Amino acid sequence: xxxxxxGLGAMGMGAARSCLRAGLATTGCDLREAAxxxxxxxxxxxxxxxxxxPEATEAVLLLVVNAAQTEAALFGPEGCAGRLxxxxxxxxxxxxxxxxxxxxxxxxxxxxxxxxxxxVSGGAAKAASGEMTVMASGSPAAFGKAEPxxxxxxxxxxxxxxxxxxxxxxxVVHQLLAGVHIAVAAEAMSLGIRAGADPRQLxxxxxxxxxxxxxxxxxxxxxxxxxxxxxxxxxxxxxDLGLVAxxxxxxxxxxxxxxxxxxxxxxxxxxxxxxxxxxFVIRVWQALTGIPLPGAKGGA
Numbered sequence: 431x432x433x434x435x436x437g438l439g440a441m442g443m444g445a446a447r448s449c450l451r452a453g454l455a456t457t458g459c460d461l462r463e464a465a466x467x468x469x470x471x472x473x474x475x476x477x478x479x480x481x482x483x484p485e486a487t488e489a490v491l492l493l494v495v496n497a498a499q500t501e502a503a504l505f506g507p508e509g510c511a512g513r514l515x516x517x518x519x520x521x522x523x524x525x526x527x528x529x530x531x532x533x534x535x536x537x538x539x540x541x542x543x544x545x546x547x548x549x550v551s552g553g554a555a556k557a558a559s560g561e562m563t564v565m566a567s568g569s570p571a572a573f574g575k576a577e578p579x580x581x582x583x584x585x586x587x588x589x590x591x592x593x594x595x596x597x598x599x600x601x602v603v604h605q606l607l608a609g610v611h612i613a614v615a616a617e618a619m620s621l622g623i624r625a626g627a628d629p630r631q632l633x634x635x636x637x638x639x640x641x642x643x644x645x646x647x648x649x650x651x652x653x654x655x656x657x658x659x660x661x662x663x664x665x666x667x668x669x670d671l672g673l674v675a676x677x678x679x680x681x682x683x684x685x686x687x688x689x690x691x692x693x694x695x696x697x698x699x700x701x702x703x704x705x706x707x708x709x710f711v712i713r714v715w716q717a718l719t720g721i722p723l724p725g726a727k728g729g730a
Contacts, residue, residue, distance in 0.1 A: 431455065431578050434483040434490040434510060436503045438465040438476075440661055441523075441550065442493035444557030445583045449491070450474050451560065452582035457483055459503075459510075480510035487514050489579050491521045493550070496669060497530035504534070511541055519544040519575040523564075525605060525670050527677065528595035535568070535594035544572040547594035549601030550584070554661050561585045565604070567596035602677050605670040606688045611645035612667065612708050613691040619650050620715035629724045630654060649709030656725020658706040665704040667695040667711075 431454050435446035438460035449456040450473055458469035458476050466476035477483060480503045483490070490510055492500050500522055504511050514520075520538050522531065522545065535545040548566035556562045562583055566573070567590045573580075580587050590596045618641075622632040633654060637647045652658070671692035678685040698704070698711045706713070716723055 432484055432486065432488045432515075433457070433579055434459060434480070434487045434513075435493065436460075436480055436490060436510065437493040437495075437499075438462070438469055439493065440554040441552075441557040441562070442491075443469065444554055444559070445491060445493055445562070446474060447472050447558065448560035449579060449582045452578070454578060454582060457487070459483060479508045480504070481508045481513065483510045483513040485513055487518060489519045489521060489576060490514060491523065491579055491583070493523045495666075496524055497526035497534065500524050500526065501534060505537060505541075511538075511543065514543060516542045517544065517575070519546060519572050519579075521546045521548050521576050521579060523548055523550045525549055525601050525673065526598055527602070527673055528598040531598040532593075532595040544569065544575050545594055546572045546576050547597035548576070548580075549597055549604075551601075551604060557583070564588065565590060565597045565600045567591040568594055599677070602670070602673050605667070606674045606685065608645060609667045609671045609674070609695065610687050610691045611643050612649055613694045613711055615643065615646035615650055616653070616694075616709060616712035616715065618646070619653060620712050620719070620721055623721045623723070624715075624719055649707070652707055653709050653712055654724045656723065658703075658710045660705055660707045662708050663705050664695050664698045664708050664711055667708050668692065668699055668704070671695065 433449050433454045433456045436459045438458045446458040456474050458474050459480055470476045531547040538545040546566050546568040548564050550562045550564050552562040560583055563586045564584045565588050569592055623629050636642050671688055674688045694711055697714045703713050
């Protein structure tokens with residue numbers, strides 16, 4: 431099967447390499463020369479523009495940031511739609527609003543393409559090992575066509591319905607939880623540091639007790655080491671929690687915790703940490719209170 435993977439970032443690179451390992455003829459697409467070179471070194475083909483994907487590509491996996499990038503990669507002046515075989519499947523993985531997923535699916539259908547609304551979770555590590563979780567909705571034909579790609583990149587594929595937009599809805603709700611969990615993990619760690627608790631001992635206690643969460647365990651481990659290299663950046667949650675607010679407004683549904691968390695991520699971005707790993711939203715509390723962060727120069 432001839433596959434294109436657009437976006438060779440933290441998750442896209444892992445997904446593209448997983449497709450290669452599965453024996454799929456995979457072309458990775460990214461504007462960054464370093465990313466293209468890295469994928470070529472792994473044995474894949476690489477191109478800079480979606481419009482340079484091989485003719486008659488049968489499936490395209492889009493791991494870009496948002497709906498606008500997805501639309502440009504598919505249908506823009508340098509989009510790949512014209513390179514796709516009739517009946518090819520678009521596997522759209524960016525977190526976006528349900529309305530955007532529905533709109534892009536309608537345009538794909540108009541062009542004779544199948545569309546799978548398929549947001550993903552798992553981070554760079556799960557992408558690299560081909561163990562992502564996919565929250566997908568689309569027609570049975572789209573699921574069938576996408577199956578070799580999904581089998582290569584994921585160990586759990588949720589079939590949520592036959593209508594694009596359902597996958598996006600579930601991912602937005604998931605991001606409400608993820609964003610709030612990260613923000614409260616940072617709040618708890620910052621409070622402990624301010625009160626004089628040893629941050630490493632605090633981490634060990636929490637991760638062995640009922641107050642633990644996956645996000646606390648994962649993100650605060652990086653804070654302890656001062657490792658702010660972005661696996662998922664602060665600015666991602668500025669965007670994703672904005673999608674939560676947008677969906678909630680459309681339903682007249684209050685989401686006060688998500689709204690507060692978005693303000694914290696927005697504050698972290700405003701003081702210059704938008705590209706840092708999202709757990710470093712803790713730097714908002716550092717800026718407000720002067721707490722020393724572990725792993726940083728002069729830290730705890």
